[in-house]
Amino acid sequence: MKQHAVIDSPYGALTLVAEDGVLCGLYMTDQRHRPPEETFGTADDGPFAQVEEQLTAYFAGELKDFSLDLRLNGTPFQRTVWDQLREIPYGETRTYGELADALGNPAASRAVGLANGRNPIGIIVPCHRVIGASGGLTGYGGGLERKQRLLDFERGSAGRTLF
Template sequence: MEIAFIHTPLGTAKLEGDQQGLSAITVLDGKELHNDVLPEVLEDAAYQLTEYFEGKRKTFSLELNPQGTDFQKKVWEALQEIPYGKTMSYMELSKKLGDVKAIRAVAAANGRNPLWVVIPCHRVIGSDGSLTGYAGGLHRKKWLLDHENPVKQQSLF
């Protein structure tokens, strides 16, 4: 397993992966970490994430290899279908997966997403539009949603 660190506007991101694909991206609080040289298997992921944060990329084209249960993987696949700049409620996601009663299990799988940003769990919100739960912190969820918002509010002053 190879590891790389990249700087993002929301903190240092730790990327983990190998020839099988990208298995984890986590955002770290605290001290800045960096690599002198990026492992070759993580170069494309680092490049695409940098483009995303620069506003130059809306979708990712990476080989993914997240580890989880079959149910979690099903939820993570559904998350990848939420378009850039759009949101979906936990209830809508549960309906999309075919079981409204599974809303808590869907929310739990969403919270265990190992691929920060690339699998866009930040695009899932409460039914009332609230920014409910986010493993990376609600301030990061708000930042990501604002970053992806196609309509930027202009200041009048």
């Protein structure tokens, strides 16, 4: 059974989705690859207390690592990429090529990028920490402005841009 709730954040409204009480989605407004609203299940804040608590602490700069049960629904390759995203430390970035290397397949940077773009649990699974080979920002499902703001926030350098 799926349930969802919409919460406010410094980056706009976030839609949280749980399947059988486990977080399976965190979507931003106007996010690319956002599933249709009717797939989010019934509106219910019940399963999200811990998620909201940790997101609040993250946005306050008090939490750097999330400790939540997640249900990452995707292909085996996508799940491997998303697991690798969770290994990128707070305030740091990796390139798509570096992620492909870490997966043991240096030629897979494009596939890593596609999997990164399909990440169903933004922010918590930090796809915003992945940048282009040149060090500049490349695609982000939540928009490049949000990506830049998240990176600046984590680096404690609001106002500085990478591109």
